[in-house]
Amino acid sequence: xxxxxxxxxxxxxxxxxxxYLDPGYxxxxxxxxxxxxxxxxxxxxxxxxxxxxVLFSGSEQFQRVVLAAIEAAPEGAxxxxxxxxxxxxxxxxxxxxxxxxxxxxxxxxIAANPSLQERELLKMATLATASARALVARGAEPGExxxxxxxxxxxxxxxxxRWTTSDEPLDLRALVADGVARFRALA
Amino acid sequence: xxxxxxxxxxxxxxxxxxxYLDPGYxxxxxxxxxxxxxxxxxxxxxxxxxxxxVLFSGSEQFQRVVLAAIEAAPEGAxxxxxxxxxxxxxxxxxxxxxxxxxxxxxxxxIAANPSLQERELLKMATLATASARALVARGAEPGExxxxxxxxxxxxxxxxxRWTTSDEPLDLRALVADGVARFRALA
Numbered sequence: 390x391x392x393x394x395x396x397x398x399x400x401x402x403x404x405x406x407x408x409y410l411d412p413g414y415x416x417x418x419x420x421x422x423x424x425x426x427x428x429x430x431x432x433x434x435x436x437x438x439x440x441x442x443v444l445f446s447g448s449e450q451f452q453r454v455v456l457a458a459i460e461a462a463p464e465g466a467x468x469x470x471x472x473x474x475x476x477x478x479x480x481x482x483x484x485x486x487x488x489x490x491x492x493x494x495x496x497x498x499i500a501a502n503p504s505l506q507e508r509e510l511l512k513m514a515t516l517a518t519a520s521a522r523a524l525v526a527r528g529a530e531p532g533e534x535x536x537x538x539x540x541x542x543x544x545x546x547x548x549x550x551r552w553t554t555s556d557e558p559l560d561l562r563a564l565v566a567d568g569v570a571r572f573r574a575l576a
Numbered sequence: 577x578x579x580x581x582x583x584x585x586x587x588x589x590x591x592x593x594x595x596y597l598d599p600g601y602x603x604x605x606x607x608x609x610x611x612x613x614x615x616x617x618x619x620x621x622x623x624x625x626x627x628x629x630v631l632f633s634g635s636e637q638f639q640r641v642v643l644a645a646i647e648a649a650p651e652g653a654x655x656x657x658x659x660x661x662x663x664x665x666x667x668x669x670x671x672x673x674x675x676x677x678x679x680x681x682x683x684x685x686i687a688a689n690p691s692l693q694e695r696e697l698l699k700m701a702t703l704a705t706a707s708a709r710a711l712v713a714r715g716a717e718p719g720e721x722x723x724x725x726x727x728x729x730x731x732x733x734x735x736x737x738r739w740t741t742s743d744e745p746l747d748l749r750a751l752v753a754d755g756v757a758r759f760r761a762l763a
Contacts, residue, residue: 469762506701507694514697536758539730547722571723572762575656 398436398446401426405443406491409498414440414505441508444495448512452519454479459523468529468537472520473569476545480561496553517542544568585623585633588613592630593678596685601627601692628695631682635699639706641666646710655716655724659707660756663732667748683740704729731755 404425408417419440423430437443458478462471483492499505517538524534548564591612595604606627610617624630645665649658670679686692704725711721735751 467763503698504694507698510697510701511690511694514693532758535734536730536755536762539734540727540759540762543723543726543730547726568723571719572727572759575723575727575760575762576654 397426397428397432401428401433401436402443402446403488403491405440406494406498409444410494414498414502441505444499444505445508445512448516451479451482452516454482455516455520456523459520459527462527464527468524468527468534469540469569469573471524471527471529472537472541473544473566475520475523476541476565476569477562479545480548480565484561492549493553496550513542513546540572541569544572584613584615584619588615588620588623589630589633590675590678592627593681593685596631597681601685601689628692631686631692632695632699635703638666638669639703641669642703642707643710646707646714649714651714655711655714655721656727656756656760658711658714658716659724659728660731660753662707662710663728663752663756664749666732667735667752671748679736680740683737700729700733727759728756731759 401422405417405422408421408425417440419430419433422440422443423433426433437446455472455475455478458475459471462474466474486492499509517535520542521531521534521538524537525531529537545565545568548561548568552559552561552564588609592604592609595608595612604627606617606620609627609630610620613620624633642659642662642665645662646658649661653661673679686696704722707729708718708721708725711724712718716724732752732755735748735755739746739748739751
């Protein structure tokens with residue numbers, strides 16, 4: 390959901406994001422990104438399959454953080470508690486990254502492009518499936534695991550959307566916790 | 577999520593689905609679909625933007641059914657009750673369509689193609705947003721409306737996936753109701 394790499398990958402991601410905001414995603418080529426990041430196109434393609442993937446380079450690390458926290462949750466914790474701990478860990482990591490403006494600018498690019506929105510949704514759906522699997526590995530019943538993973542994933546998505554679009558600085562972890570509490574209160 | 581049109585649109589959708597299953601989505605052209613459905617390519621493009629959209633021709637009607645049921649829910653019904661009524665109406669409509677094998681075959685094509693999965697997720701996300709808006713129009717607090725809409729949408733998705741992949745015939749409405757009950761039981 391954000392940027393996690395401080396190196397050449399990070400430079401390319403920053404360059405891409407700046408260009409996707411101005412002149413725009415459709416108007417930007419891989420050659421433009423490589424030039425701005427000071428790398429060759431070949432280097433770009435060693436790191437990313439295409440210009441869309443630049444925006445999703447943090448997805449794998451995001452998922453690793455979530456799954457590690459699910460696995461580290463106390464034995465016997467209810468499924469929703471375990472997966473909420475995963476989303477909290479991801480929120481903490483996103484908030485503490487070196488460039489806090491990256492997620493917000495990235496979100497603006499994605500909001501403006503349906504094909505990017507689709508990719509973001511697929512990544513979140515993949516995360517929910519992986520989270521449910523991790524809950525089942527901890528002993529949760531599959532149906533309950535799927536529902537807990539969907540609830541926590543949706544809580545994260547709604548919180549993230551508010552966090553990246555708010556005019557004032559908000560605490561992403563608090564927004565996620567509030568969202569999870571709302572799912573718990575459904576009646 | 578399925579097929580709703582009995583006419584030329586429906587014929588094209590059937591032809592497309594048959595070809596997407598064999599020889600496959602990637603291998604099929606609009607010309608192939610038009611030929612099999614006995615129409616011109618021009619007719620195809622009057623109905624669908626591209627070969628991907630054929631599979632989503634029922635989305636608008638699906639959304640209309642959901643939103644109408646939300647609006648028709650008893651005054652004062654809790655948001656989750658109202659949106660669950662919407663998903664139940666959609667499940668009933670899907671189960672009673674003329675060709676009950678269509679959703680299952682369609683789901684198989686989508687499961688095999690990430691770009692189709694992405695589109696399906698975007699349609700469901702759009703539906704959740706529209707459902708939340710309909711709940712707010714009924715007087716729900718926006719945060720509660722969003723969570724109820726996400727929960728009911730996820731319950732539908734999980735139920736639909738089970739319904740379209742099960743070896744035995746299942747009752748989609750019962751699966752949706754069970755999923756909603758699981759969200760209510762989250763703690």
